[in-house]
Amino acid sequence: METGNRMAREKIFQSSDDDEEPAPFRSSFDLNDEQFDDTLRPQRLCDVVGQRKVVDRLQIMIDAAKMRSEPLGHLLLDGPPGLGKTTFATVLPRELGTECLITSGPLLAAPKDLLPHITNAGRGSVLFIDEIHRMSPAVEEFIYPVMEDFRVDITLGEGMNARTINMQIEPFTVIGATTRSGMLTAPLRDRFVNRLHLDYYELDELAEIILRNAKKLKVQIDEAAADELAIRARATPRIANNLLSWVRDFAMVKAKGVITKQVAIDALAMQEVDRLGLEEPDRKYLQTLVKIFAGGPAGVQAIGHSINVPVDTLEDEIEPFLLRNGLIQRTPRGRVITSIGLEHIGMKPPKNDDQGGAGQSQLF
Numbered sequence: 087m088e089t090g091n092r093m094a095r096e097k098i099f100q101s102s103d104d105d106e107e108p109a110p111f112r113s114s115f116d117l118n119d120e121q122f123d124d125t126l127r128p129q130r131l132c133d134v135v136g137q138r139k140v141v142d143r144l145q146i147m148i149d150a151a152k153m154r155s156e157p158l159g160h161l162l163l164d165g166p167p168g169l170g171k172t173t174f175a176t177v178l179p180r181e182l183g184t185e186c187l188i189t190s191g192p193l194l195a196a197p198k199d200l201l202p203h204i205t206n207a208g209r210g211s212v213l214f215i216d217e218i219h220r221m222s223p224a225v226e227e228f229i230y231p232v233m234e235d236f237r238v239d240i241t242l243g244e245g246m247n248a249r250t251i252n253m254q255i256e257p258f259t260v261i262g263a264t265t266r267s268g269m270l271t272a273p274l275r276d277r278f279v280n281r282l283h284l285d286y287y288e289l290d291e292l293a294e295i296i297l298r299n300a301k302k303l304k305v306q307i308d309e310a311a312a313d314e315l316a317i318r319a320r321a322t323p324r325i326a327n328n329l330l331s332w333v334r335d336f337a338m339v340k341a342k343g344v345i346t347k348q349v350a351i352d353a354l355a356m357q358e359v360d361r362l363g364l365e366e367p368d369r370k371y372l373q374t375l376v377k378i379f380a381g382g383p384a385g386v387q388a389i390g391h392s393i394n395v396p397v398d399t400l401e402d403e404i405e406p407f408l409l410r411n412g413l414i415q416r417t418p419r420g421r422v423i424t425s426i427g428l429e430h431i432g433m434k435p436p437k438n439d440d441q442g443g444a445g446q447s448q449l450f
Contacts, residue, residue, distance in 0.1 A: 126299045126327055127173050131181055135298070136291035136323075137170060140282050144174065147280060148181050157210045158182060158259040160233055160277060162218075164267035165284030166406070168324030171263035174284075175214040178261065186212045191220035197228040201240075204232055209256040218262035219269040226274055233260055233277045286321035289313070295323050296330055300345070305334045310347040318354060318363040320407055325363075332357060362411065362430060367395065371404050372413060372431050375423045381435065383420030 128134045131148070134141055151158045158178065163171040179186035187203050194200050194215070203213055215221070221229075231237045238253045262278065264270060275281075287295075293309070293316040300307040307330075315333065319326035336353035337345045358366045374392050375382055386405075390397045395404075405421075408414045413427035428435060 126302055128177060129180060131177050134170070134173070134177065135294050136287045137284055140174070140284060143280075143282060144178065148178070151182065157257045158212070159279030160260045161262070162267070162270075162275065162278035162281045163261065163263045163284060164281070165265070166286070166322070167265050168322040169284040169286065170323060171284060172214075172216065174282075175212070175216075175261045175263060178259075179212045182210065182212070184208070184210045184212060186214055188214045188216070191215060191217040194221045194225045196222065197225055200225055200228060201238070204238060204255055204258075205253075207256060207258040209258065211256075211258045212261055213258060214261045214263070216263045217265070218274075219264045219266050226271065229260075230273065230277065287323060288321075289316045292316035292319050292321065292323065292326050296326055299327060299330055300334075303330070303334055305337065305343060305345060307345040308347065311345045311350040314347050314350045314354075318359050318361065320363040329354065329357075329359070360430075363407070364430070367393075368404055368408065369431055371395075371400070371408065372423060372427050373433070375414070375421060376428070376431075376433050381428075382414075382422035383417050384422075385420045389421065 131141060131145060147158055147161075161178075163174055165171060176186060176188075185208060187207060189200075189203055207213055228239075231239055232255070236255050236257050238255055240251045240253065260278075267275070293312045296312040296315050296319075297307065297309070300312070311333075315326060315329050319329055333345055333350050333353040334343075336356065337343050337349050340352070341349045360369070370393055371389065374389060375384060378384075378392050379388070386400055387397055390400050405414070405416075408427070409416065411426070412424055413430060415422045415424055425435070
């Protein structure tokens, strides 16, 4: 087997099999390597579609760091899931021509879990911590001097015999990604020199992403079909890619591998994804709010018990999109369906004769 083919199939992340300390996840980027061509994730900053403000700011940061021959300043990326935080975090090391070590907040339960990553970091390298808000308080305290002074404080022994060893490490960049920046403590948040927020995508940007990724997947798709997928993708590239993957499979079996607008509509109908991007659990939420609770107000726990869905699932997966599109409202008394939500599910305003009916009627 040729070397090029072997490298193209080589795993990006590798871990050590030693019995002592596990080696940190490491991703080395060869700027002339074509091994990432078969992935949907953009590999260079110029390949990123959308998020123009973020891209422009990052380009300034990268160019300035190269001109000074210094590591990039610590960077915090926040925003809803699926908008490209990991993409930006993995693109930056390629732009800088350096290595990237990757870990996740839930995996860092104690300082010893972070120690292999920072001691193996070379000068100018990048340490990407996904879901950084889920790090334990002990790790957070441990990382402060690391980010500020590039110094590791290690305590040996206990009690009267305890002593602290200060070890200098090479300057490197910490990139943190979070979907809940409000859960970060102020001391940790302030240690990030640069902070960027990722917002939802426009329809034309999603359509462009779908057309590009269709080429990578070697599937034929027309612009009308791409627009149809973009409309139902909830302004999120990750969802757009998931829909494209399903429609590709559907087209291979039902339409000789060609994705037209009608093929896309039929494929998404089988997945029960409607024109707005709502799935069956979303519509069930709205229907339950009308049928059982007369349109609301209703508490989220009561709704969750009625449709047999955990409350955290409702708050994290279902309600954000409904709220963002004005299908429901959150009031002090509970959730209330709006006239837009009623129109979407094709139901009439419920009759409410209780004392709360007067206040609720304003929504319809």
